[in-house]
Amino acid sequence: MTHHVECTPSEENKSEHWMQSKWRPAMGWMYMMVCIFDFVVAPVLWSAMQSLLHGVVTNQWQPLTLQGAGLFHIAMGTILGISAYGRTQEKLVGANNGNSPIGSP
Numbered sequence: 001m002t003h004h005v006e007c008t009p010s011e012e013n014k015s016e017h018w019m020q021s022k023w024r025p026a027m028g029w030m031y032m033m034v035c036i037f038d039f040v041v042a043p044v045l046w047s048a049m050q051s052l053l054h055g056v057v058t059n060q061w062q063p064l065t066l067q068g069a070g071l072f073h074i075a076m077g078t079i080l081g082i083s084a085y086g087r088t089q090e091k092l093v094g095a096n097n098g099n100s101p102i103g104s105p
Contacts, residue, residue, distance in 0.1 A: 024083050031076045038063045 043061035050057045065072040 024080075024087060027076070027080060027083070031080065034065060034072075038065045 042063075046059075046061040047057045050059065
């Protein structure tokens with residue numbers, strides 16, 4: 001004899017693996033940290049290192065993520081944009097089915 005147990009949406013979310021529910025914010029934080037390093041931290045450290053060792057700044061920092069025509073930024077923008085759109089659609093479908101309001105956490 002088999003028993004069919006129905007789960008509410010909140011119970012289903014609790015059973016998800018943490019990576020399945022947290023990958024979108026993790027990608028956003030990773031992209032933000034890469035940009036901060038590549039456009040703020042590394043240029044300052046590069047110039048400071050040159051001025052301390054040689055006394056003058058002769059070379060500018062070349063952002064690593066802009067090498068290869070900025071493909072990293074194009075790819076990250078695509079991933080984050082599509083996932084944000086997909087998440088919006090998930091919330092709208094849930095709100096239309098009466099599962100949860102759009103503004104609820």
